[in-house]
Amino acid sequence: MKYIELIEKVSKIGIIRPQDIPFLGKPSTLRPQLSKWKKQGKLIELRKGFYLLSSEIKPFPPLFYLSNILLFPSYVSLQSALSYYGLIPEAVFSVTAVSTRRTRTFSTPIGVFTFRKIKQELFCGYTKVKFGDFNVLLATPEKALLDTIYITHQSQESLRLQNLEILDKDKLEEMLKTYPLWVKRKMENIV
Numbered sequence: 001m002k003y004i005e006l007i008e009k010v011s012k013i014g015i016i017r018p019q020d021i022p023f024l025g026k027p028s029t030l031r032p033q034l035s036k037w038k039k040q041g042k043l044i045e046l047r048k049g050f051y052l053l054s055s056e057i058k059p060f061p062p063l064f065y066l067s068n069i070l071l072f073p074s075y076v077s078l079q080s081a082l083s084y085y086g087l088i089p090e091a092v093f094s095v096t097a098v099s100t101r102r103t104r105t106f107s108t109p110i111g112v113f114t115f116r117k118i119k120q121e122l123f124c125g126y127t128k129v130k131f132g133d134f135n136v137l138l139a140t141p142e143k144a145l146l147d148t149i150y151i152t153h154q155s156q157e158s159l160r161l162q163n164l165e166i167l168d169k170d171k172l173e174e175m176l177k178t179y180p181l182w183v184k185r186k187m188e189n190i191v
Contacts (some may be wrong), residue, residue, distance in 0.1 A: 001025045001033060003042055008059055013070060014135075018049035025137060044068060046108045062104035063111050065134040067095040071115045072081055073135035074156055075126035078116065078151065086163045095151030098123070098139075101127040116151045125175055142172040149186050150179060156190060 010016055016034070020102045021027050034051055037043045043051040047070060052060060060066070060128065064084075073119055078096035082088045093108070094112035100123050106113045125143030128135045140149060145167070167190065176184050 001030060003037060006033075007053060010053065011058055014053045014061055015046075015066070016043075016051040017069065039062075044109050046110070047106050052110070060089075060110060061097050062131040063113075064132060064138065064145070066110075067113050067115075068099045068137050070113055071097070071099050071101060071104070073123070074141055075116055076099075077126070077139035077144045077147040079080065080146060081139045081141070081147065082161075084138070085141045085144065085166060087141060087145065087161055087166070088159060089162055090160075098151070106132075106173055116147075118147065118151065122147075122150070122178060124178075140171070142167055142175055145190075146172075146175055146179060146183065146187075150183050155186055156177040161190075 001016050003032070006024065009167065010020070021030055024030055028114065034043060037108070038045050038051065042057070044054065045051055046066065052066075052072060062163065064080070067076055068074060074097045075086075076095060077098045079090070080091045080094075080096045083092040094114055096116070098112045098118040099115045100120050101115070103117045104115050125139050125146070126139045129138045130136075145161075148159065149156070172187070177189060
């Protein structure tokens with residue numbers, strides 16, 4: 001396969017995942033080519049088997065979208081979602097997400113992606129949000145707050161929360177029913 005053929009096949013999303021390789025060409029010949037193109041700077045490897053086209057060829061997809069792709073199942077939450085919704089004053093420079101899989105971090109040439117493990121029964125409360133041409137699984141504001149308190153054990157005071165009026169109190173109370181009592185106690189001032 002020639003590099004121009006690869007560009008044509010993956011230009012819509014700009015990312016190659018391990019499961020895409022058999023559809024792009026013969027794996028035994030394509031993998032060495034991907035490695036060669038990576039060394040030439042034509043591809044960026046995000047993690048083993050996950051490649052992006054160089055930004056000179058195709059602008060990178062949104063980082064939140066890449067987070068969803070790098071570890072499945074996952075949704076963007078915690079500080080990334082809190083910052084996105086304006087619930088914390090700090091800017092967040094890495095993408096934080098939750099998954100039912102083990103906690104892990106991927107440091108890539110385009111950013112850091114951190115995934116925190118959450119119990120299967122708490123893997124909910126996210127929605128599909130459009131970022132340009134890409135759909136991203138993103139926690140609702142209420143769920144992002146609950147995930148942050150549950151996973152980091154921070155209090156709402158230490159989070160320096162702002163713009164709490166965007167939270168749906170009824171939705172928050174409903175979601176709290178699935179969390180342990182200690183999370184409910186930390187949320188008393190908000191609910």
